[in-house]
Amino acid sequence: xxxxxxxxxxxxxxxxxxxxxxxxxxxxxxxxxxxxxxxxxxxxxxxxxxxxxxxxxxxxxxxxxxxxxxxxxxxxxxxxxxxxxxxxxxxxxxxxxxxxxxxxxxxxxxxxxxxxxxxxxxxxxxxxxxxxxxxxxx
Amino acid sequence: xxxxxxxxxxxxxxxxxxxxxxxxxxxxxxxxxxxxxxxxxxxxxxxxxxxxxxxxxxxxxxxxxxxxxxxxxxxxxxxxxxxxxxxxxxxxxx
Numbered sequence: 001x002x003x004x005x006x007x008x009x010x011x012x013x014x015x016x017x018x019x020x021x022x023x024x025x026x027x028x029x030x031x032x033x034x035x036x037x038x039x040x041x042x043x044x045x046x047x048x049x050x051x052x053x054x055x056x057x058x059x060x061x062x063x064x065x066x067x068x069x070x071x072x073x074x075x076x077x078x079x080x081x082x083x084x085x086x087x088x089x090x091x092x093x094x095x096x097x098x099x100x101x102x103x104x105x106x107x108x109x110x111x112x113x114x115x116x117x118x119x120x121x122x123x124x125x126x127x128x129x130x131x132x133x134x135x136x137x138x
Numbered sequence: 139x140x141x142x143x144x145x146x147x148x149x150x151x152x153x154x155x156x157x158x159x160x161x162x163x164x165x166x167x168x169x170x171x172x173x174x175x176x177x178x179x180x181x182x183x184x185x186x187x188x189x190x191x192x193x194x195x196x197x198x199x200x201x202x203x204x205x206x207x208x209x210x211x212x213x214x215x216x217x218x219x220x221x222x223x224x225x226x227x228x229x230x231x232x
Contacts, residue, residue, distance in 0.1 A: 010191045018199075061169075061198055065191060068173045069180055076177055077170035084166035088205055095209060099217040106217075110210055117203040120196045 011062035017128045018058045021119030022051045026112060033108070046098055046108030053094040054113050057087050140231060147223045155215040161208035168201040 004012065026047050033039040064083035068076035091113060098109025123129040176194045180187050 008191065010188045011195065014192060014195050057202075058195075058199065061202070062195055065173065065195055065198065069177060069187070069191060071177075073174045073177050076173045080170040080173045081166040084169055084202070084205070085162075087202075088162050088165075088209065091206065092209055092213070095213045096217070099213055110213070113206055113210075114203065116199050117206075120199045123196065 007063065008066040011059075011066050013128075015055070015059050015062055017123070017126075018116050018119050019055045021122070022055055022112060022115040025115045025118060026051045029108070029111060040105070042103055042105040043108045046104040046106070047112060049094060049098055049104060050109040050112030051115065053091060054116050057091060057113075058116050060087055140227075143227055144224055147227065148220050151215045151220045151223070154219075155212040158208045158211040158215065162205045165201045165205040169198045172197050172201065 007015075030039065030043065030047060033043045061083065064079060068079050071079065095110055095113070098104040099106040172194055176190050179190050
């Protein structure tokens with residue numbers, strides 16, 4: 001896959017870790033909804049939307065960082081600010097769609113947006129946290 | 139009078155959402171500074187590029203969470219709060 005080859009190995013590995021953690025935490029959230037007796041199709045759809053947005057947000061941030069490290073300092077700063085603004089608009093649109101449309105459960109859309117933060121918090125306690133070499137082999 | 143009260147509620151909710159989104163500026167500045175410092179580090183030690191990128195990515199996620207909190211508060215103030223407040227107002231009027 002030529003597209004994936006262009007992605008920095010460090011970004012690819014971390015995105016994989018975030019995606020895996022998001023998947024696990026999504027399953028936990030679905031289980032909580034099921035136990036609470038509030039599970040339904042809107043919860044599942046909302047979870048899919050929120051989790052996809054969270055992983056896409058991280059991937060886009062990683063791609064921006066990857067490009068920014070090859071640029072000049074001022075240019076890198078500006079590109080990160082622009083990227084953050086655009087991603088925030090994307091997340092706002094996703095959260096607004098999740099809360100505003102009845103086919104999604106609002107809570108199930110918003111909660112997965114915080115899963116990457118949880119994944120970062122638990123990373124030191126996982127095998128990913130033990131790797132200090134950056135994994136790009138250079 | 140009731141219309142005015144509802145208008146004030148809606149206006150204050152919209153104003154609150156706008157003020158909450160001011161917090162969305164912070165992560166952009168923070169991430170920009172993090173990348174700038176990472177560039178300095180990579181410039182000094184190019185062999186640490188992978189490690190620096192990984193650490194910076196994780197730091198950016200932490201910084202971005204602040205913006206997400208603001209985003210959630212803004213969404214709640216726009217979509218959820220007006221309905222609840224107007225409902226409470228109408229119940230008290232009756």
